[in-house]
Amino acid sequence: MTAALMSEESSSAAPAPTPDARIVLRNASRWYGNVVAVNDVSCALGPGITGVLGPNGAGKSTVLNMMAGLLSPSAGEVLVNGKPTVGRPEVYKTLALVPEREAVHSFLTGYEFVRMSARLQNIPDFDAATKRAVALVEMEGAQDRPVGTYSKGMRQRIKIAGAMVHQPDILLLDEPFNGMDPRQRLQMMGVMRRLAAEGRTIVISSHILEELNDLATNVLVMVSGRLAASGHFREIRRLMTDRPHTFTIRSSDDRVLAAALLADPSVFGVELTPAGIVLRTADRGALTRHLPRTARTANVRLLEIRPTDESLESVFSYLVER
Amino acid sequence: MTAPIDSTVLWLTWRQLFAKRRLYLSAAFALAPVAISLVFRFTSNDLANASVPFLTSLLREIVVGTLLPIAALVFGTTAFGGEIDDGTLVYLLVKPLARWRVVLTKYVVATACTLAVMIPAIVLPWLVVRNNDLPWQFTLAFLAGATVGAVVYCAIFLALGLTTRRALVIGLIYVIGLEIVWSRLISGTKSLSVREFAIAVTKEVGNGAVQITDAVVKMSTVWTMGTILLVGAIAIAIRSLSRYEIAERL
Numbered sequence: 114m115t116a117a118l119m120s121e122e123s124s125s126a127a128p129a130p131t132p133d134a135r136i137v138l139r140n141a142s143r144w145y146g147n148v149v150a151v152n153d154v155s156c157a158l159g160p161g162i163t164g165v166l167g168p169n170g171a172g173k174s175t176v177l178n179m180m181a182g183l184l185s186p187s188a189g190e191v192l193v194n195g196k197p198t199v200g201r202p203e204v205y206k207t208l209a210l211v212p213e214r215e216a217v218h219s220f221l222t223g224y225e226f227v228r229m230s231a232r233l234q235n236i237p238d239f240d241a242a243t244k245r246a247v248a249l250v251e252m253e254g255a256q257d258r259p260v261g262t263y264s265k266g267m268r269q270r271i272k273i274a275g276a277m278v279h280q281p282d283i284l285l286l287d288e289p290f291n292g293m294d295p296r297q298r299l300q301m302m303g304v305m306r307r308l309a310a311e312g313r314t315i316v317i318s319s320h321i322l323e324e325l326n327d328l329a330t331n332v333l334v335m336v337s338g339r340l341a342a343s344g345h346f347r348e349i350r351r352l353m354t355d356r357p358h359t360f361t362i363r364s365s366d367d368r369v370l371a372a373a374l375l376a377d378p379s380v381f382g383v384e385l386t387p388a389g390i391v392l393r394t395a396d397r398g399a400l401t402r403h404l405p406r407t408a409r410t411a412n413v414r415l416l417e418i419r420p421t422d423e424s425l426e427s428v429f430s431y432l433v434e435r
Numbered sequence: 436m437t438a439p440i441d442s443t444v445l446w447l448t449w450r451q452l453f454a455k456r457r458l459y460l461s462a463a464f465a466l467a468p469v470a471i472s473l474v475f476r477f478t479s480n481d482l483a484n485a486s487v488p489f490l491t492s493l494l495r496e497i498v499v500g501t502l503l504p505i506a507a508l509v510f511g512t513t514a515f516g517g518e519i520d521d522g523t524l525v526y527l528l529v530k531p532l533a534r535w536r537v538v539l540t541k542y543v544v545a546t547a548c549t550l551a552v553m554i555p556a557i558v559l560p561w562l563v564v565r566n567n568d569l570p571w572q573f574t575l576a577f578l579a580g581a582t583v584g585a586v587v588y589c590a591i592f593l594a595l596g597l598t599t600r601r602a603l604v605i606g607l608i609y610v611i612g613l614e615i616v617w618s619r620l621i622s623g624t625k626s627l628s629v630r631e632f633a634i635a636v637t638k639e640v641g642n643g644a645v646q647i648t649d650a651v652v653k654m655s656t657v658w659t660m661g662t663i664l665l666v667g668a669i670a671i672a673i674r675s676l677s678r679y680e681i682a683e684r685l
Contacts, residue, residue, distance in 0.1 A: 181529060183681040200677065205531045212681075214522040218447070220454050232443040233530040275526065 133159040135314040140189035150175040152338040162309045164329030165318040172338040173318040177287045181210040209276035213287035219261030223271045234279040246278040265292025283314045358397045359421040363389035365414040373411040440540045448544040465552045469559035486564045494577045498556045503584050504610040510548040511592025512602040514541040535673045549585040576641030584633030590668035597675040632657045
């Protein structure tokens with residue numbers, strides 16, 4: 114699958130139905146009163162791990178809750194295995210959601226919480242299923258403690274165990290790695306990969322690009338309720354890292370250096386400001402290699418080089434503006 | 436065919452409703468009337484004649500008139516209210532379980548919890564002060580009245596807990612405003628008062644054993660209005676949970 118950046122026109126066109134798509138959104142929108150949370154999103158997700166990436170408030174949870182049947186789309190369609198999810202409890206035999214909110218019944222022990230899920234799923238041997246799910250997230254050591262005493266990462270893991278207890282084909286996880294330490298995160302990523310290899314459809318939302326690194330093969334980028342980009346993780350990553358970068362440079366002679374920099378093919382914009390040279394480049398790797406040489410040739414001493422916009426927010430907003 | 440009650444939801448709701456703090460509160464509710472009775476028993480000068488009016492007014496005014504609506508209010512509104520507030524309701528909603536079964540199960544547990552408080556609150560005071568003028572039919576009559584009251588009250592408060600975030604406040608206004616104040620001032624509103632239904636049933640079942648001399652609501656009114664309130668409240672609760680959507684914090 115190739116990466117595609119969505120323009121106004123292309124995002125409203127529904128994707129061609131893929132034969133193995135488990136989850137299909139067709140021009141799905143959701144608004145709360147006057148606030149549009151999700152705006153005209155179309156996508157088709159099949160087996161494997163799909164990451165939903167975007168800054169906080171971009172509509173990721175709304176999309177996941179619509180997929181899970183907890184919110185009906187205000188316009189458009191959300192289909193799981195070809196059918197709408199809202200008002201059909203039987204869909205939860207094959208679909209599971211790990212919600213973003215931390216709250217778990219604090220008076221239950223971890224084991225009781227997972228067993229409750231198993232019993233509500235009508236699993237005949239619910240104790241065996243519970244043990245398996247608790248072992249999957251490596252929570253055996255704390256399973257008999259009340260959930261109220263758990264750390265954030267432990268709660269996330271017990272929530273995942275509760276969702277996995279009936280081995281659903283479709284697993285939706287809303288910011289599952291929040292609060293997990295790096296070791297737990299790595300272990301959980303291993304679990305996700307294994308589940309994906311078994312042919313399950315896994316959707317993971319995150320506001321941190323690095324979290325989905327090496328995990329999600331397919332990525333949907335959401336910004337302000339819209340689908341800004343979708344495609345292979347590496348392609349998205351390249352789009353994000355190869356965007357124009359802006360640097361602020363101070364030197365012993367800004368005007369001379371600016372003139373010399375204009376000759377560099379990796380530079381496509383130079384501006385002289387009181388704070389120094391504001392430089393725009395499409396290839397930051399080439400720039401960082403060329404800059405010292407250019408400065409030496411021009412006999413200018415470099416004082417400071419500072420990237421101007423490195424926040425993820427600006428990466429996302431760049432993707433929307435394109 | 437699936438049973439209308441789900442045993443796992445039943446177990447969960449039971450654990451929720453009898454969480455530590457509420458357990459102490461419930462015990463206090465259940466035991467307050469017997470404490471009052473003990474004080475009466477050891478301080479009264481005329482036990483033989485005063486027992487009947489004492490127990491009648493204790494059970495009518497304090498137990499059925501006050502404790503019953505408050506217990507039903509607490510259990511009815513928290514059967515769902517707590518889970519909506521902290522977001523744990525989602526774990527019941529993403530299960531292959533019809534939402535009407537969730538409502539019915541929670542309703543049954545709320546009613547059972549209310550009765551679990553009412554039974555000791557009625558039986559224990561009777562055991563303390565009982566004599567020949569207070570046969571077992573006396574207790575039975577109040578138990579019947581309290582049961583009818585709990586059945587209707589819990590349905591109303593369950594629906595309230597699902598439809599508004601301020602269920603406890605609105606419930607209190609209903610209990611104090613309509614039930615206690617209005618129905619005494621305007622007799623017509625008695626036919627809307629669950630409290631009056633409970634007293635009418637007590638008088639009917641007591642059949643002479645309980646001395647309630649003032650006018651009570653007719654039994655036909657109790658059955659029709661009680662059924663309308665019960666079925667209506669349950670229907671509202673089921674409809675409200677079926678349409679329940681997870682609110683996004685924007």
